[in-house]
Amino acid sequence: MREKISNIVMTAIKEFNTTYEQHIPIELGDETPLFGKKGVLDSLGLVSLIVMIEQVLEDELDVSLILADEKATSQKTSPFLKIGFLVDYIYRLMEEEISVWTDQ
């Protein structure tokens, strides 16, 4: 599942790179910095990228996630620092979603 999420994030980033002026260097893989001191995104770029990822997740996996809520901002390490952290964060959210469904 992590690999699938990673592919989805990469798809969204490729789409982002063709739509916006900011370019995310995906060749660095999981280590690609997104937001923060080393990141290439400004705050608006991050908003646009998150919206794109949410939409691709919905298209590909049929799940509707909110990626940038209080939970994301309260993490010890921001999930938006680099691609690897973001993929891990989405993976954890997905696992929680699945356990909620199973509980019902």
Add this chain to the structure above:
Amino acid sequence: MDRPITLITGSRKGIGKYLVQHYVYQGHLVIGCSRNEPDWSLDGYEHYQVDVSDENTVRAMFTSIKKKHGRLDHLINNAGIASMNHFMLTPVSTVNKIFNTNVIGTFLFCREAAKLMQKRRYGRIVNFTTVAAPLKLEGESIYAASKAAVISFTEVIARELSPYDITVNSIGPTPIETDLIRSVPKEKLAALINRQAIKRYGTVEDVANVVDFFLKEESSFITGQTLFLGGV
């Protein structure tokens, strides 16, 4: 531009129903929603049964729109409810209902619509406020407060969405003879209309005229504005 896709909330009756017909006749594909199914149908119109303040059903509706049409050009946030009462007699359940529909509903539809619109870097959003806010009408404290929130919300998100070439404006109608004012005493309405520069009831055509203006492609330099009818 391809056939415009226009989403209108609260489309079962009143102003919403009129706007559906108005934009279908202009060649738009019109999508509408309301809590109950309408007792009418129209070629070029699709209806969803949705409570505008229910996040899950609203998101499901937008997922369906995205899958079916892939885009959205216009959002007209018409759904709204009112309740007239002295604030000291107003139960909190009424406050919740009014804020849920008028504020949370407007927020949810703007958020989901903007996500669809930003991809194509084009969009027009029109929110509905009321003259009850600037006129500070007694007996309308909660309704006016909820619609004042819509004005502030419109002004702020207009700035947040400008990088995506999405405009967001509000219209503030005067009383129009619809169900919304059915329970308001006639003398109250007469006093209200007397405070307008142009002393008559508004019409659905007056509303459509302003919405037309905000939706025009040429209105790309107009955002964050509230236009009150009747000279308020």
